[in-house]
Amino acid sequence: MSLSSLTKPWEAFSYGFLDASAKRELRRKMLKAIAVPGCQMPYASREVPIARGWGTGGLQVTLTLIKPSSVIKVIDQGADDSVNAASIRRFLSRVSGAGETWDTQEATIIQSRHRIPEEKLREDQILVLQVPNPEPLRPVEPNMSTARQMHADADYGRLWLTLYEQMVRSGRIMQGASYPSLVNGRHVMTPSPIPRWDVPKLDMARHLTFLSAGREKRLYAVPPFTRVEPLVFSDVPYKVEDHASLTCHRSGVTGYFMNEIPQDDGGSQFELSDSNFGIKAIRRAEGLDVEQGETWYKNGEFRP
Incomplete structure (x- = not known):
């Protein structure tokens, strides 16, 4: 062997x-x-x-x-x-x-x-x-x-x-x-x-x-x-983060989940957490033909 x-x-x-x-x-x-x-x-x-x-x-x-x-x-x-x-x-x-x-x-x-x-x-x-x-x-x-x-x-x-x-x-x-x-x-x-x-x-x-x-x-x-x-109580509805009024400083999109970016002056800027969704929004704003799918949220409200 x-x-x-x-x-x-x-x-x-x-x-x-x-x-x-x-x-x-x-x-x-x-x-x-x-x-x-x-x-x-x-x-x-x-x-x-x-x-x-x-x-x-x-x-x-x-x-x-x-x-x-x-x-x-x-x-x-x-x-x-x-x-x-x-x-x-x-x-x-x-x-x-x-x-x-x-x-x-x-x-x-x-x-x-x-x-x-x-x-x-x-x-x-x-x-x-x-x-x-x-x-x-x-x-x-x-x-x-x-x-x-x-x-x-x-x-x-x-x-x-x-x-x-x-x-x-x-x-x-x-x-x-x-x-x-x-x-x-x-x-x-x-x-x-x-x-x-x-x-x-x-x-x-x-x-x-x-x-x-x-x-x-x-x-x-x-x-x-x-x-x-x-898990929620019947008299206390489930709530998501209140981002409906926040606007992405890069793409100008409002009504989606944002990341908060602290600034040197003590304030904050907000940016779309979904980076590719933000890129698509910027390209659409520039007039490019970009395919964007249907989203779960619209103006901060969930739509199944």
Whole structure:
């Protein structure tokens, strides 16, 4: 017996970087996540060439879904040109041969950190959200074994109590990003650290959404045309951020989610969080023929 007989000939890494075993496991867990919307599915998170906490969960899901005919869009808090978004998009293209784009309308897979694009997604598009902490019960129950049992029993009383305490102390619900939401009338999930502005975009949406946390080794899904209801009291309506009157200083667009940019004089300027949507608005204002999809919001009001 020789060493060469015990080893395989050298081969390049698998298509899409992940090995076939990892992809099979992820596909099984993704199918289970679709079958039980909002329910967390554990998986063996693999090592990928970015640090834990920088989108490894979303990257593994995208690597499992990707194919040469795919068109990839990656955004980081709305921006296509951030270092994290550009690096992930370039890596995905290199290991798969898939196309790259900034345009929401052209993409078939959209991987995002902390935002959902302003333009509506179609049935043939998949949204992959990076999630740092997938457990909505962690703030009220740090013991994960107990939290799993609470999910099994649909015992979310402590979450309701937390929201009630915020109302009593502050006069309003203070929960901003990662607003706990009931999926398909059964499981409460945390919809990634997306702002409250984006949560209604998941309700009865036409696209499939995967949410994956590589560090926590959990993924869950929101299938198309599935109810996603933020936890609210019947006499206290759900409110999104009040950005209806804010105007982007670059594009002049009003009525969408804005980033606040502090100025040296103590004031603030506002800029569209969805950078490509802002670029389209600027080009349209310059008279260029730019295709812009239908948006979830109009003049700050959500329209399903």
